[in-house]
Amino acid sequence: MSSIQATLQTLKLVSPEASCNTDLTKGPWLFDTGEADYGPGSSQDDVAPADTPRQGEIPAEYREASDAELTARILAAKETLGDSLVVLGHHYQRDEVVAFADFVGDSFQLANAALTREQARYIVFCGVHFMAETADILSTQEQAVILPNLAAGCSMADMADESSVEECWEQLMDLYAHEDSSDGLAAVIPVTYMNSSAALKAFVGKHGGIVCTSSNAATVLEWAFERGRRVLFFPDQHLGRNTAKAMGIPLERMPMWNPRKPLGGSDEATLHDAKVILWHGFCSVHKRFTVAQIERARVEHPGVQILAHPECPMPVVDAADAAGSTDYIQKAVAAAPAGSVFGIATEINMVNRLAAEHPEHTVFCLDPVICPCSTMYRIHPGYLAWVLESLVDGVVLNRIEVPAEVAADAKVALERMLAARP
């Protein structure tokens, strides 16, 4: 039995009783033709923008094929495409898709992994839209980046749209226009999380700012404070707050910016005193974790180590034993002595995969209800088979292309991140 067949055989079906939304048991193509939305499992707080890309219906042969047939067709297409293809699978992607990935990792690791395959003309990114954009920014002009389902977006990334950030920036520039600048620092440095559109990465590139990941957010904030009196951090308030708090910045100097309110819902005095202005964005997956879940895990599993992703709310991160990126969590579990017990606050597909990869430990998700990232869920082997077989026929579907001028500015912000050192 091949490792792919073994992986597929160990799949656990999502049962309607245990999942946060019974529609997660259905094929994602059922949600490709309606209104723009994030699909089953997204929270009530997530409202997809009207211009959210829609997938449209894929051919019936891919919607109706059995798992075994799709596996055979994907493997055959991969074989035919050979070195001209690289398939990337994000940690939060479902196992049935990750089974075909040449690289598995976080968004930035995957974009960099694709760079090691210079001969790959096609980069098929089994993640979400901003990840495919980042891969396109970093790849060569000859390479095409493909997102198997165009509706695989990211609700957090969409919470900071370009026009709202531009408007915020104008208000802040007006507010700080007469500030004493004898210290030589900028009034504000914009910092965007990797989970943002290419347009926002370009925005920060143009305005002296920088990109961060969940692995290097503290280093990036230090870089920013060497150049500015404050930081405007978007879109994830939780990563910004958790990171700044760990650096000793008091909460009262971290006002929130709600783009729907005048002055972001804050006031001039607070914004003058601010060190980090936090955009009102969040990840619906990580927002589900609570301190009560941690308390219950400690009672039910004495000695459990709680690891939380920094996209979780601050009380959860504070109550955890450690917090870190997906890479950190993966390494912490791998390095632990056999018999360790981990309660993990991050996306269910990654936690289940860690549990399967480490039978020597007990690894479980803190959220007892299975609620995967609703947008990653939109990619299913049927879409992968569809885009790969089209490539075999010489047709590039679902290409993600960032305009050259946007890519150039975004690359400046990404390169600043790479150059930032602790």
Ligand code: SF4
């Ligand atoms: S887990 Fe959250 S931040 Fe990550 S892609 Fe899904 S919605 Fe976006």
